[in-house]
Structures are given as C-alpha cells and as structure tokens.
C-alpha cells in the first residue's frame with residue numbers, strides 16, 4: 001500500500017502538463033511527450049517540427065525537464081531503497097531467467113551489458129554475465145563464446161567506453177564504486193573498445209531509474225548512455241550494420257505510466273523492457289526479433 005501510494009505521489013508530482021519539449025544542443029527539434037497508447041513512435045519528432053517549434057526551444061524548458069528528471073530520480077531512489085530484499089532478489093532472478101532463456105539473447109553473439117551496483121539497487125546482471133563468460137554461444141553450428149563489452153567511465157563529462165572483458169576478474173571498482181575494466185588487460189594490451197570492433201553489437205542490456213511502455217528511459221543523470229548510444233548508432237548507420245536491440249532491465253516498480261518520464265531530444269529510447277512479468281517489446285525491431 002505504502003509503495004503504491006508513493007508511486008501515485010511520484011506520478012502526480014511528475015506528470016508533465018506541458019506536452020512539448022525542446023531539443024538540446026542544436027535546439028532545432030521538438031519532441032512530443034504526450035501520454036500515448038502507441039507503442040514506439042512517441043520519441044520521434046513530427047515531420048514539420050523543425051519549422052513550427054524552432055522558436056520554442058529555450059534553455060528554460062531544458063532546465064525544467066532536468067528538474068523534473070531529478071525529482072523523479074529522487075522518488076524512484078526512495079522506492080528502490082524501500083524495496084523488500086526478498087522481493088528484489090526474486091525479481092532479479094526472474095528478470096535474468098527471462099533473458100537467459102530467450103532466443104534473442106541466446107542468438108546474440110556480441111553484447112554490451114552493465115555490471116550492476118548493489119548500492120544503487122540496479123537489477124542484477126551477475127547471472128547473465130557469468131553465463132556469457134562461461135558458456136559458448138548457441139548459434140547452432142559454430143561454438144563460439146559471446147563477446148562481452150562493459151562500461152568504463154573515462155571522465156566526468158559523460159564520456160563512457162564499452163570495453164571487452166573475458167573474465168569478471170578483469171574488473172576493479174571505479175570512483176563511483178561500480179566495477180569496471182581497467183583500460184589495459186594487465187599485460188599491457190589495450191582492451192578492445194566496441195567502437196573499434198569490426199562487427200556490430202547485437203544486444204545492449206541497459207540500466208536506469210525508470211522506464212515506460214513507450215520506450216522512455218530515465219538514467220542516472222550523467223548522460224553517459226545517451227551520449228554513448230548516439231555515437232554507437234552513428235557508427236552502426238555509417239557501416240550499414242543492422243540495428244542493435246536496446247533492452248532495459250526493470251523492477252516492476254520502475255515501470256511508469258506513459259507521460260510520467262520527461263524526455264528531451266538527447267534521450268535515446270529503448271526497444272524493449274524486461275521486467276519480472278516478462279518482455280515488453282516496444283519498437284518495430286523488438287516486435288520483429290523478440
């Protein structure tokens with residue numbers, strides 16, 4: 001009851017009245033954030049957005065969005081801290097089992113996944129990571145291990161890389177107390193950066209504070225994933241690679257009603273969610289592959 005009450009409060013406080021949100025850096029686009037029952041397209045700008053809304057893109061609107069995001073993070077953080085440990089652990093197991101048993105996971109050859117931080121109450125990924133690092137890929141004939149890339153924060157300016165690891169022993173805690181790989185592998189060789197890889201990533205497993213059924217994702221506020229994914233998607237488009245599947249892992253209480261999560265133009269939508277209740281495919285690529 002108390003948790004439901006808090007969720008309701010968060011929704012009341014945070015549901016945006018204004019339904020147009022200006023873009024960031026270039027400040028030339030506008031995105032609709034109205035609650036929508038359509039599953040995937042609400043983060044796309046309408047075709048005439050550039051001409052109609054260009055004059056409305058103000059720093060004050062971006063500040064308002066940032067402030068709404070901060071409030072939502074604050075509310076969700078409280079809910080996560082209050083989560084019953086047994087319930088949490090049950091959800092951790094359910095989410096990971098759904099992923100491990102799925103065809104889209106089994107068939108992925110290269111993936112980027114986060115190393116969850118228990119203090120931040122992120123959905124556990126340890127079972128998935130161990131499975132990837134122990135088992136060969138199941139692609140029918142050739143027995144090759146999946147290639148795993150994990151985040152490494154390079155600086156405080158939202159710069160993150162995804163580096164290849166082959167063992168959990170490759171990880172050390174960073175200044176945020178999140179495990180990450182050192183830039184070299186201990187014998188002087190640089191780890192492979194996914195941006196230098198010659199093949200595309202099939203699957204990204206993403207963390208976050210809150211998500212919705214239209215693909216919105218609220219991260220921790222650093223912009224690390226949004227910046228990284230923008231660069232990666234740019235590279236993939238240049239090389240004419242198939243689109244990677246962006247899948248966020250979410251406890252039940254992290255799934256918001258549509259319209260609750262504020263979005264700006266830099267926010268990259270996810271293709272699907274995995275919660276303890278199952279997979280929620282959102283984008284056309286998810287509906288096709290999941």
Ligand SMILES: Nc1nc2c(c(=O)[nH]1)N(C=O)[C@@H](CNc1ccc(C(=O)N[C@@H](CCC(=O)O)C(=O)O)cc1)CN2
Nearest residue numbers: 114115116117151153160176178207219220222224225
């Ligand atoms: N496991 C994991 N690794 C990750 C991320 C992540 O979200 N999860 N990142 C994704 O970006 C990057 C690191 N970014 C981070 C940004 C903020 C905080 C953090 O501790 N935030 C506090 C609030 C700090 C504040 O408000 O000043 C918190 O969320 O409680 C951690 C990591 C790269 N690695």
Ligand SMILES: Nc1ncnc2c1ncn2[C@@H]1O[C@H](COP(=O)(O)OP(=O)(O)OP(=O)(O)O)[C@@H](O)[C@H]1O
Nearest residue numbers: 024069218219220221222223224225226227230266
């Ligand atoms: N592609 C980008 N280019 C420039 N700035 C960006 C980009 N993506 C995000 N930012 C900036 O990073 C800051 C944090 O963004 P935001 O609050 O959306 O992060 P987040 O989605 O919560 O975090 P993350 O992506 O790390 O999970 C904002 O000031 C935002 O404008």
